[in-house]
Amino acid sequence: DAGVIQSPRHEVTEMGQEVTLRCKPISGHDYLFWYRQTMMRGLELLIYFNNNVPIDDSGMPEDRFSAKMPNASFSTLKIQPSEPRDSAVYFCASRPTNYNEQFFGPGTRLTVL
Amino acid sequence: AQTVTQSQPEMSVQEAETVTLSCTYDTSENNYYLFWYKQPPSRQMILVIRQEAYKQQNATENRFSVNFQKAAKSFSLKISDSQLGDTAMYFCAFTFSGNTPLVFGKGTRLSVIA
Numbered sequence: 366d367a368g369v370i371q372s373p374r375h376e377v378t379e380m381g382q383e384v385t386l387r388c389k390p391i392s393g394h395d396y397l398f399w400y401r402q403t404m405m406r407g408l409e410l411l412i413y414f415n416n417n418v419p420i421d422d423s424g425m426p427e428d429r430f431s432a433k434m435p436n437a438s439f440s441t442l443k444i445q446p447s448e449p450r451d452s453a454v455y456f457c458a459s460r461p462t463n464y465n466e467q468f469f470g471p472g473t474r475l476t477v478l
Numbered sequence: 479a480q481t482v483t484q485s486q487p488e489m490s491v492q493e494a495e496t497v498t499l500s501c502t503y504d505t506s507e508n509n510y511y512l513f514w515y516k517q518p519p520s521r522q523m524i525l526v527i528r529q530e531a532y533k534q535q536n537a538t539e540n541r542f543s544v545n546f547q548k549a550a551k552s553f554s555l556k557i558s559d560s561q562l563g564d565t566a567m568y569f570c571a572f573t574f575s576g577n578t579p580l581v582f583g584k585g586t587r588l589s590v591i592a
Contacts (some may be wrong), residue, residue: 398579408569408582415577453574458580464512465573467580469523 369470371457377476383445386473389438390459398467399432399442400456408456414440447477480505482572485585491560492591498545498557499586501570510574512546514552517567517585526568529553560590 369387378384390397399411412422417434425432429448434440444451454474458467491497499503503512514526529537536544541561545554557564568586570583 396577408580409586410579410581413579421579449482456523465577466513466525466528472521472523474521477555 367455369459369468369474371455371470371473372421374431374471374475375476377478378447379478380448381446382477383443384447384451384475384477386455386475387458388440388442388457388470390457391468392438394459394461394468395437396467397434397440398458398460399440400458402454402456402472403452411416411442411455423427444475447475449477451475452477480507480572480574480581481580482570482583484568484570484586485537487584488587488589490589490591491557492584493562494561495560496556496558497588499557499568499570499588501553501555501583503551503553503570503572505551505572506573507574508565510572512544513573513580514542514544514546514553514555514571515582517569518563518565523569527555541546557588562590564588565587565590 372387395416398413400408402408410424412432432442454472455461456472457470460467483502508530512529516524516526527537527539527542541558543556567585569585571580573580
């Protein structure tokens with residue numbers, strides 16, 4: 366198995382632009398998590414899905430952030446419009462039901478100028 | 479709310495020596511899981527070791543072992559025979575049983591010195 370796949374690995378954009386981060390979970394994993402890592406706040410949960418349904422989005426910072434999971438093999442995290450304070454590493458992770466270890470993707474480093 | 483505290487932002491250790499990273503957590507739950515993740519400069523999150531709260535025996539994975547003190551809500555990581563490749567950020571994390579997300583500590587940056 367290829368593991369959790371994230372794209373792009375690096376993204377540099379200008380303030381005000383739309384950014385879309387992508388994640389492909391491990392096949393058969395029905396939980397998908399989006400985390401954000403910054404120096405100031407560490408690793409924070411943004412949102413997680415179970416069987417493609419959002420379960421908890423209380424970590425999404427504001428309306429500029431949205432996440433979707435249209436099917437079991439694909440999820441997106443969109444920021445519109447982006448701001449410099451959104452600069453961070455965004456991780457996607459997945460795991461199967463009743464197995465507590467999460468498997469992380471390589472992360473997307475986002476820089477908003 | 480559950481919290482995880484890592485009180486050592488940075489640590490260093492000489493190659494081949496032993497180092498212990500501290501972690502405390504706060505929860506009222508009885509069934510939960512604890513993890514240590516390693517994040518090298520490549521930024522990939524790598525699971526180092528896990529501990530189930532219902533198990534009294536401390537988990538061990540090669541050079542890595544934990545000291546799990548449930549009553550004290552403490553979960554420290556011991557790295558024996560430190561190697562240069564152990565240089566990384568180390569995160570302590572917690573989750574309940576029942577398919578909930580991980581809660582992370584702020585991390586400890588470990589440098590192994592030759």
